[in-house]
Amino acid sequence: MKKWMHNYxxxxxxxxxxxxxxxxxxxxxxxxxxxxxxxxxWMFPIYGLASLLAPLxxxxxxxxxxxxxxxxxxxxxxxxxxxxxxxxxxxxxxxNYERAxxxxxxxxxxxxxxxxxxxxxxxxxxxxxxEKDAP
Numbered sequence: 001m002k003k004w005m006h007n008y009x010x011x012x013x014x015x016x017x018x019x020x021x022x023x024x025x026x027x028x029x030x031x032x033x034x035x036x037x038x039x040x041x042w043m044f045p046i047y048g049l050a051s052l053l054a055p056l057x058x059x060x061x062x063x064x065x066x067x068x069x070x071x072x073x074x075x076x077x078x079x080x081x082x083x084x085x086x087x088x089x090x091x092x093x094x095x096n097y098e099r100a101x102x103x104x105x106x107x108x109x110x111x112x113x114x115x116x117x118x119x120x121x122x123x124x125x126x127x128x129x130x131e132k133d134a135p
Contacts, residue, residue: 007051007130014126015047018119040094046083050076050123054131057124065121072120073113080116081108 020037027035053075060068084107087093097103102110 003130004051004054007054007127008048010126010130011050011123012044012048014122015050015119016044018122019043019047022115042087042092042094046079049079049083051127053120053123054127057127058131060124068124069117069121072124073116076116076120077108077113081105084108 016039019039022037023039024035024037027037053072056071056075060071081104084093084095085105088107093107096106097109098106100109100111104110
């Protein structure tokens with residue numbers, strides 16, 4: 001249990017950091033050099049759920065990185081959809097993609113697939129490093 005909590009916290013923090021960088025990059029594209037970034041407290045536990053990928057990461061070890069990245073992308077989209085719908089029903093969802101061309105139910109943007117591909121591989125790397133540190 002202690003290892004899972006360690007991974008949960010690290011995945012939550014990595015996700016938060018990546019989201020801050022991503023939203024600051026969007027501000028930069030709009031020429032806002034203050035680089036404000038936005039996130040929500042809800043995002044920490046959502047990103048923390050990536051810790052549940054650890055057994056899958058072990059099972060996929062040795063497979064092609066494209067295959068692994070696609071699997072992680074699908075799972076991240078699934079997690080984003082489920083949590084987005086759950087939060088939306090409670091008027092708590094911090095994201096709304098209704099203006100995006102490639103949205104599903106306002107909570108998923110299919111054009112973000114490359115970002116989730118890379119993010120999934122980063123979570124895999126984080127979880128693998130954590131496994132190396134295990135006693």
